[in-house]
Amino acid sequence: MGQEIKPAVRTARRSAKGPTxxxxxxxxxxxxxxxxRVINNEGNVLPETRERVEAAIAAxxxxxxxxxxxxASGRQRRIALLHANPSAAYLSEFLVGSLAEASACDAxxxxxxxxxxxxxxALVARLRSHNIDxxxxxxxxxxxxxxxxxxKAEGILMAQVATGLPASFAHAVSIDxxxxxxxxxxxxxxxxxxxIGFIAGNTxxxxxxxxxxxxxxxxxxxxxxxxxxxxxxxxxxxxxxLDAAAKLLALPQRPTAVFASNDDxxxxxxxxxxRAGLEVPRELSICGFDxxxxxxxxxxxxxTVRQPIADMARRATRLLVEAIDAGAAATAPRHxxxxxxxxxxxxxxxxxxx
Amino acid sequence: MGQEIKPAVRTARRSAKGPTxxxxxxxxxxxxxxxxRVINNEGNVLPETRERVEAAIAAxxxxxxxxxxxxASGRQRRIALLHANPSAAYLSEFLVGSLAEASACDAxxxxxxxxxxxxxxALVARLRSHNIDxxxxxxxxxxxxxxxxxxKAEGILMAQVATGLPASFAHAVSIDxxxxxxxxxxxxxxxxxxxIGFIAGNTxxxxxxxxxxxxxxxxxxxxxxxxxxxxxxxxxxxxxxLDAAAKLLALPQRPTAVFASNDDxxxxxxxxxxRAGLEVPRELSICGFDxxxxxxxxxxxxxTVRQPIADMARRATRLLVEAIDAGAAATAPRHxxxxxxxxxxxxxxxxxxx
DNA sequence: GCAAGCTATGATAGCGCTAACACAAAAAGG
DNA sequence: CCTTTTTGTGTTAGCGCTATCATAGCTTGC
Numbered sequence: 001m002g003q004e005i006k007p008a009v010r011t012a013r014r015s016a017k018g019p020t021x022x023x024x025x026x027x028x029x030x031x032x033x034x035x036x037r038v039i040n041n042e043g044n045v046l047p048e049t050r051e052r053v054e055a056a057i058a059a060x061x062x063x064x065x066x067x068x069x070x071x072a073s074g075r076q077r078r079i080a081l082l083h084a085n086p087s088a089a090y091l092s093e094f095l096v097g098s099l100a101e102a103s104a105c106d107a108x109x110x111x112x113x114x115x116x117x118x119x120x121x122a123l124v125a126r127l128r129s130h131n132i133d134x135x136x137x138x139x140x141x142x143x144x145x146x147x148x149x150x151x152k153a154e155g156i157l158m159a160q161v162a163t164g165l166p167a168s169f170a171h172a173v174s175i176d177x178x179x180x181x182x183x184x185x186x187x188x189x190x191x192x193x194x195x196i197g198f199i200a201g202n203t204x205x206x207x208x209x210x211x212x213x214x215x216x217x218x219x220x221x222x223x224x225x226x227x228x229x230x231x232x233x234x235x236x237x238x239x240x241x242l243d244a245a246a247k248l249l250a251l252p253q254r255p256t257a258v259f260a261s262n263d264d265x266x267x268x269x270x271x272x273x274x275r276a277g278l279e280v281p282r283e284l285s286i287c288g289f290d291x292x293x294x295x296x297x298x299x300x301x302x303x304t305v306r307q308p309i310a311d312m313a314r315r316a317t318r319l320l321v322e323a324i325d326a327g328a329a330a331t332a333p334r335h336x337x338x339x340x341x342x343x344x345x346x347x348x349x350x351x352x353x354x
Numbered sequence: 355m356g357q358e359i360k361p362a363v364r365t366a367r368r369s370a371k372g373p374t375x376x377x378x379x380x381x382x383x384x385x386x387x388x389x390x391r392v393i394n395n396e397g398n399v400l401p402e403t404r405e406r407v408e409a410a411i412a413a414x415x416x417x418x419x420x421x422x423x424x425x426a427s428g429r430q431r432r433i434a435l436l437h438a439n440p441s442a443a444y445l446s447e448f449l450v451g452s453l454a455e456a457s458a459c460d461a462x463x464x465x466x467x468x469x470x471x472x473x474x475x476a477l478v479a480r481l482r483s484h485n486i487d488x489x490x491x492x493x494x495x496x497x498x499x500x501x502x503x504x505x506k507a508e509g510i511l512m513a514q515v516a517t518g519l520p521a522s523f524a525h526a527v528s529i530d531x532x533x534x535x536x537x538x539x540x541x542x543x544x545x546x547x548x549x550i551g552f553i554a555g556n557t558x559x560x561x562x563x564x565x566x567x568x569x570x571x572x573x574x575x576x577x578x579x580x581x582x583x584x585x586x587x588x589x590x591x592x593x594x595x596l597d598a599a600a601k602l603l604a605l606p607q608r609p610t611a612v613f614a615s616n617d618d619x620x621x622x623x624x625x626x627x628x629r630a631g632l633e634v635p636r637e638l639s640i641c642g643f644d645x646x647x648x649x650x651x652x653x654x655x656x657x658t659v660r661q662p663i664a665d666m667a668r669r670a671t672r673l674l675v676e677a678i679d680a681g682a683a684a685t686a687p688r689h690x691x692x693x694x695x696x697x698x699x700x701x702x703x704x705x706x707x708x
Numbered sequence: 709g710c711a712a713g714c715t716a717t718g719a720t721a722g723c724g725c726t727a728a729c730a731c732a733a734a735a736a737g738g
Numbered sequence: 739c740c741t742t743t744t745t746g747t748g749t750t751a752g753c754g755c756t757a758t759c760a761t762a763g764c765t766t767g768c
Contacts, residue, residue, distance in 0.1 A: 020723095020724055020725085021724065021725065021726095022724080030747075030748090031747065031748050031749080032724090032725080032726090032748095033725095033726075033747070033748065033749080034746085034747060034748080035725095036725065036726055037726095037746095037747090039725095040726085043745095044744095044745060044746055044747085045746070045747085046745090046746065046747090049746080049747085064724085064725080065425070065723085065724050065725070066421075067420075067421045067422075067423075067424040067425040067430070067723085067724080067725090068421075068425050068723070068724030068725040068726090068753090069421075069724080069725060069726080070421040070725090070753095071419070071421040071422050071425050071723090071724080071725070071726095071753050071754065071755085072724070072725040072726040072727080072752085072753055073725075073726055073727080073753085074726095074727090074753065076421075087647065088442055088443035088446040088447065088646070088647045089442035089443065089446070089647075091446045091450075092442040092443070092445045092446030092449065093442065095446065095449045095450070095453070095465075096445075096449070096465055096467075099449070099453070099463070099465050100465060103462065103463075103464060108457060109453070109457075110457060111449075111450055111453050111454060113450075237651075238651045238652070239651075239653065242653070264651070271625070274628075274629070275628070292442070293441065293442045297591075297592045297593075297618070298592070299593065299596070374753095374754055374755085375754065375755065375756095376754085384717075384718090385717065385718050385719080386718090386754090386755080386756090387717075387718065387719080387755095387756075387757095388716085388717060388718080389755095390755065390756055391716095391717090391756095393755095394756085397715095398715060398716055398717085399716070399717085400715090400716065400717090403716080403717085418754085418755080419753085419754050419755070421753085421754080421755095422723090422753070422754030422755040422756090423754080423755060423756080424723095424755090425723050425724065425725085425753090425754080425755070425756095426722085426723055426754070426755040426756040426757080427723085427755075427756055427757080428723065428756095428757095
């Protein structure tokens with residue numbers, strides 16, 4: 001009889017979790033929607049309202065719940081990290097950087113290995129089925145024109161990392177490879193070296209050409225003739241470095257310094273020098289590129305140029321997240337250059353007798 | 355006048371996304387809740403009902419929406435991958451494995467670097483603030499007793515990877531280090547080697563002791579006396595391998611084979627042999643451990659034992675996810691052993707003159 | 709033979725957030 | 739001056755799933 005007694009509001013399911021939009025809204029004296037607008041940086045919010053909400057967010061220590069967000073918005077940011085055997089050291093640093101940014105931005109990172117044998121079409125189909133929004137392309141994939149075109153055709157956003165030739169339709173993050181190579185070469189010249197060998201990198205990576213261009217430009221600038229004999233072709237592997245260095249060191253007038261296009265080949269050059277009975281750096285200066293782990297593994301440790309791989313990965317990931325969010329409001333792809341750092345270690349010195 | 359006309363149900367927000375529990379429920383002729391029960395493998399579902407639901411799931415191609423799941427259940431699985439400079443190659447493979455499993459299980463992976471200088475307490479506090487449920491511990495962290503204890507005290511689940519000494523309260527995934535070391539040593543013996551050098555690994559990793567034990571056991575088993583002079587201490591770095599190898603090769607009666615506790619030190623042994631004018635493998639056989647990238651970088655390529663690092667990371671991640679889900683129903687920690695593989699390359703041969 | 713205890717299932721009400729619409733107040737336009 | 743448009747904000751209704759409670763049917767036990 002009479003009214004049924006309404007049961008007391010059930011105790012909340014969640015147990016003492018963080019504050020929600022509602023809490024913030026109450027404190028700021030606005031609706032939850034307005035809080036949402038502020039969080040998502042939407043327009044049409046009075047500056048003073050925005051401030052009030054931001055103060056409330058700070059006061060409550062509110063952090064948006066990503067699950068609720070993506071459920072409500074139906075949005076999701078899935079980024080594939082495509083890789084085809086770059087060196088493990090490179091990949092590892094890259095992964096750490098992009099994973100950090102991805103989780104900070106609440107994006108999902110999928111790591112996909114691309115064997116060279118797999119047809120591009122199959123790969124793209126695989127990405128499609130995983131519902132990928134964007135792809136992160138470290139070298140050498142960043143320079144795979146067919147892949148870039150296929151991704152573009154599928155409407156998958158992409159970011160090329162460390163490419164020498166950014167595509168007009170892709171985001172890109174690189175360092176100034178040519179400038180770095182010039183820097184190294186100039187330093188050799190300034191130290192008194194005149195016969196400077198160069199070990200080129202794999203031609204399937206555009207950065208290789210830039211590094212060579214930097215080397216040549218620095219020589220020209222200093223009035224030193226470019227000598228084809230001093231340029232040996234490598235492919236970024238230790239093995240190729242061994243052969244290239246052997247060729248340079250066998251020259252009747254051998255170089256007093258060698259600039260290898262990456263650390264693996266520079267390390268190989270150290271080994272080749274030792275085999276040839278040359279002391280490094282007294283009789284041969286050697287400089288690498290990238291500052292990967294091998295640079296400090298060999299003896300003497302390599303002078304090299306540090307590429308901020310993790311930072312590059314972070315930036316590239318961020319660019320993709322922003323591009324995904326922009327969605328239809330497609331912003332023009334951005335091409336960023338990050339700073340490199342010359343790192344002097346024990347493998348370089350002025351030429352003997354200077 | 356008359357009834358207001360109810361506006362037609364607004365078109366769904368989502369645009370042609372996949373099927374939901376409701377779709378499956380309708381097809382199976384049950385309620386959404388029952389579908390949920392089946393998905394989550396809960397009890398109290400009639401076998402035949404379960405079957406019907408499973409058929410419906412297969413028919414519709416239903417895939418649970420992780421965001422909705424974690425929003426509704428309030429659950430989340432946050433796993434931290436703690437690392438303190440293992441080799442880049444190791445970390446990279448590890449990351450790929452655990453990331454793959456984490457995204458398959460819908461867990462969030464946070465990568466945290468632990469500098470040795472950071473007090474354990476500070477690290478643990480950091481994890482707490484990130485709301486970490488579990489931690490993945492690759493070596494050498496897997497053997498850091500203080501860290502293990504601190505994590506346990508905080509109620510953070512953990513999985514040790516490649517440890518030689520699993521804690522009673524932690525999950526662990528390893529290979530049979532001792533067995534692998536025995537295998538290598540036995541093969542040397544079978545090939546005719548009698549003076550077999552050993553380069554031990556860093557004593558801060560328990561696997562080091564196991565590898566040494568395996569080496570000694572194989573010798574004893576073959577009736578070969580253990581000669582302390584043939585055992586050199588290293589610390590897993592290339593540099594330490596250089597010194598250790600130099601010491602072994604300087605012995606009045608030098609070994610015809612050297613078993614290094616990891617590939618870096620084995621690679622260093624190759625270099626030391628070359629410096630000493632010894633041909634590998636004719637005059638000196640060398641075997642490494644781990645099969646990291648450096649094994650195929652040096653010349654000749656290293657014979658070694660492959661540790662399935664990515665698989666171990668995958669398994670460990672899976673164990674943690676299951677442990678998190680078990681929650682209060684704390685299952686006993688599991689300790690798993692994965693298979694290793696002996697990989698014969700160019701750095702080993704029977705001793706000269708046999 | 710009926711209270712007490714199971715078991716299998718369903719109904720309901722959110723989880724925290726945001727899309728879509730509603731609506732006042734202000735600005736712009738003729 | 740009265741439309742139109744714009745702007746800032748609020749209201750409502752879910753997103754897809756699961757915790758919780760309700761409810762049938764079935765066992766038990768004395």
